[in-house]
Amino acid sequence: MQDASTRITLQNRTGVQRSPQDFQDMLDGMEEFQPQLAEPDPGNDGIAEVRAEYISEQEPLGTIPPPATPTGMAKSAMKMLTGNRMQVLVDKLAERLAFERTGTRLYDALIAKYETLYAGSTLAGRGDGNGADADDYDGYVSRETLVEVRNQEAEHFMLVADAIRRLGADPTAETPCADSVGVQSIGLVQTVSDPRTSLAQSLNAMLTAELADNAGWELLIQLAESLGQDEMADQFRDALATEARHLQMIRSWLTLLVMAESGNAPAIVR
Amino acid sequence: MALSLTQNRGTPVDRQYFTWREMVQTPISKLDDDAFTRVRVILMNGVELEAVRFGHTAARRNLQLRVPLAEIRRVEHQQATMVNWLLGADHSPLETTIAYEQVAIEVTAALARREPDPYIAANLRFGLLEDFDHLYRYSALLDRLTGMDANNILQCYTDILPGRPTVIEHRAPPDNVRRPMDKRAAQTLSKLHALTITAGEQQTQNYYLNIGPTFADPLARQLYAEIASIEEQHVTQYESLLDPSMSLLEDWLLHEANEAYLYYGAMQQETNPRIKAVWERMLDYELGHFNYVARLFEEHEGRDVQELFPNDLPDPFPYESNREFVRETLAREVDLRASGTEIVPLEEDPDSSIEYRRQLNADGSPSERVAENYRYTSGTELNRLGAAA
Numbered sequence: 118m119q120d121a122s123t124r125i126t127l128q129n130r131t132g133v134q135r136s137p138q139d140f141q142d143m144l145d146g147m148e149e150f151q152p153q154l155a156e157p158d159p160g161n162d163g164i165a166e167v168r169a170e171y172i173s174e175q176e177p178l179g180t181i182p183p184p185a186t187p188t189g190m191a192k193s194a195m196k197m198l199t200g201n202r203m204q205v206l207v208d209k210l211a212e213r214l215a216f217e218r219t220g221t222r223l224y225d226a227l228i229a230k231y232e233t234l235y236a237g238s239t240l241a242g243r244g245d246g247n248g249a250d251a252d253d254y255d256g257y258v259s260r261e262t263l264v265e266v267r268n269q270e271a272e273h274f275m276l277v278a279d280a281i282r283r284l285g286a287d288p289t290a291e292t293p294c295a296d297s298v299g300v301q302s303i304g305l306v307q308t309v310s311d312p313r314t315s316l317a318q319s320l321n322a323m324l325t326a327e328l329a330d331n332a333g334w335e336l337l338i339q340l341a342e343s344l345g346q347d348e349m350a351d352q353f354r355d356a357l358a359t360e361a362r363h364l365q366m367i368r369s370w371l372t373l374l375v376m377a378e379s380g381n382a383p384a385i386v387r
Numbered sequence: 388m389a390l391s392l393t394q395n396r397g398t399p400v401d402r403q404y405f406t407w408r409e410m411v412q413t414p415i416s417k418l419d420d421d422a423f424t425r426v427r428v429i430l431m432n433g434v435e436l437e438a439v440r441f442g443h444t445a446a447r448r449n450l451q452l453r454v455p456l457a458e459i460r461r462v463e464h465q466q467a468t469m470v471n472w473l474l475g476a477d478h479s480p481l482e483t484t485i486a487y488e489q490v491a492i493e494v495t496a497a498l499a500r501r502e503p504d505p506y507i508a509a510n511l512r513f514g515l516l517e518d519f520d521h522l523y524r525y526s527a528l529l530d531r532l533t534g535m536d537a538n539n540i541l542q543c544y545t546d547i548l549p550g551r552p553t554v555i556e557h558r559a560p561p562d563n564v565r566r567p568m569d570k571r572a573a574q575t576l577s578k579l580h581a582l583t584i585t586a587g588e589q590q591t592q593n594y595y596l597n598i599g600p601t602f603a604d605p606l607a608r609q610l611y612a613e614i615a616s617i618e619e620q621h622v623t624q625y626e627s628l629l630d631p632s633m634s635l636l637e638d639w640l641l642h643e644a645n646e647a648y649l650y651y652g653a654m655q656q657e658t659n660p661r662i663k664a665v666w667e668r669m670l671d672y673e674l675g676h677f678n679y680v681a682r683l684f685e686e687h688e689g690r691d692v693q694e695l696f697p698n699d700l701p702d703p704f705p706y707e708s709n710r711e712f713v714r715e716t717l718a719r720e721v722d723l724r725a726s727g728t729e730i731v732p733l734e735e736d737p738d739s740s741i742e743y744r745r746q747l748n749a750d751g752s753p754s755e756r757v758a759e760n761y762r763y764t765s766g767t768e769l770n771r772l773g774a775a776a
Contacts, residue, residue, distance in 0.1 A: 171413060178477055179418025218534035221769055225531070226604070271769050274534075278766065289766045291418055291539040296477050299535065303479055306533050311603035 184285035212294035217274035224267035389699035397674025414475035422542040433590030435467035491518035496709035520550030527761040547763035553754035559739035570630035592618035609753035647673035652703025
């Protein structure tokens with residue numbers, strides 16, 4: 118199936134080559150009305166000045182709520198007081214939690230797109246189509262694989278919620294890092310949930326998500342270890358291994374789609 | 388303490404000015420500020436937008452007052468800017484929508500509880516149950532589209548439950564137009580309430596119409612289209628409660644009195660000191676507007692404003708959770724419908740509205756689809772379902 122968004126037509130009107138005469142008129146107008154203008158100085162201009170004004174007010178997005186459960190309070194609060202800033206871990210855990218939850222919904226949207234465009238087919242690759250094993254993600258993707266990945270995202274959300282609970286913190290609280298990662302995710306949701314984006318365009322967004330997620334888990338493991346949370350770090354290493362497979366799957370799938378679309382690989386739907 | 392509109396004459400209009408830096412302040416914190424601070428920001432933006440819309444409509448119908456209307460309208464516009472820009476960009480449009488519905492629920496309930504006119508109170512409760520349902524539908528969308536929890540915005544003040552189902556809220560136009568109050572007989576509080584709720588609903592309609600198309604997801608786009616159309620009905624319902632025989636200047640005075648009344652309540656109850664200072668300044672500006680328009684009223688109509696407003700306005704409504712009141716109303720009145728100007732039992736649902744709904748929902752109902760089997764769960768429904776997809 119050829120991707121409709123890779124067709125060539127004369128309909129795209131955005132570039133100046135579509136309107137050479139009008140473009141020349143624009144250039145002439147600028148010459149006439151704005152002949153003398155110093156080159157801009159990015160980083161040292163009006164935008165930077167105003168940004169600096171507001172940044173220097175140092176108003177944060179918000180703060181991190183204290184642990185609430187008695188045991189957690191005792192343990193975690195103590196560490197917070199002794200300078201071991203456990204709340205940094207809580208904040209980063211909440212960030213991962215928010216991202217895994219959104220990730221699950223991203224896969225829901227991706228599955229809907231895949232189902233509609235490629236219902237009943239398997240996208241070919243070099244593996245045997247059994248997505249359960251890391252190597253088998255090398256190209257083969259089926260609905261079952263996608264559902265499995267989606268469920269792993271949901272499991273990771275539960276895993277992190279559990280870790281937050283064990284620290285005595287509240288997994289339903291939105292912390293500053295969770296808030297910030299929510300803002301970042303909006304573009305991903307918008308891309309994948311748009312019925313007009315192709316599977317490859319959606320996978321491109323998923324690639325951004327999985328790259329960021331992998332790096333997020335790596336940092337979280339390092340942080341948990343540094344704060345003596347070895348058991349947590351171990352569990353997270355398993356999650357990272359799974360996320361690494363997700364990344365590999367998305368990356369190879371996207372590559373196959375783009376290569377096939379460009380005529381450099383065999384058709385990928387069977 | 389009640390607010391007197393004439394004792395404190397506020398900031399003179401010729402001394403009401405802003406810089407861009409003042410209009411664009413650091414916003415409130417989505418995470419740390421009380422949800423009712425956000426409720427006040429949204430409500431007061433709606434009230435300012437109403438002031439601007441009213442000023443434009445009035446100017447188109449009156450030559451003599453065009454310049455004074457333009458003078459006040461410039462300030463109202465800048466007030467709207469200052470107030471609305473208090474919302475931070477980490478509020479996604481959908482999260483802001485959750486907040487708008489919280490405003491609709493908590494403010495409508497607060498007004499309904501204090502409304503002295505039983506007919507107006509019944510209308511407020513009628514609209515309340517519809518906005519209550521919108522919150523449920525949008526919460527399902529937030530959960531299922533983005534994996535986010537609406538209660539991070541609501542802060543446990545407001546229930547997330549079905550109300551009068553949105554799918555059956557659609558009515559034929561005559562069933563949205565209500566009986567107007569009589570300006571001579573109606574209590575001041577009824578006038579303030581009708582104008583406040585009209586302003587709130589109008590802002591919501593405009594907001595949904597503006598942001599609906601910014602969503603990529605097709606069901607989100609449909610849901611905004613559907614709920615915006617209910618907000619249009621709500622504007623129709625609430626504005627029709629106002630007395631159309633008010634003169635332009637009477638109407639203008641009512642607008643200014645209402646703004647002062649609402650800023651006073653906001654200022655009294657604000658928990659964020661920086662925002663409290665904003666409300667205080669806005670109150671002074673509105674008192675300045677009221678007294679400016681009062682002079683025009685006396686000049687043009689040869690009457691004293693004391694004929695229209697008591698010395699002291701009623702006490703402001705409290706900003707608090709109305710959970711019990713909403714639940715009681717839900718239990719008693721969810722099956723009510725509207726027929727012409729009246730709120731009627733289910734059996735009297737008019738054919739015209741039934742037929743309109745049948746046609747409108749013929750290709751499926753966005754509000755039903757988005758919330759299929761949706762039950763709010765803290766931490767999103769993934770917290771309940773886990774990996775069971």
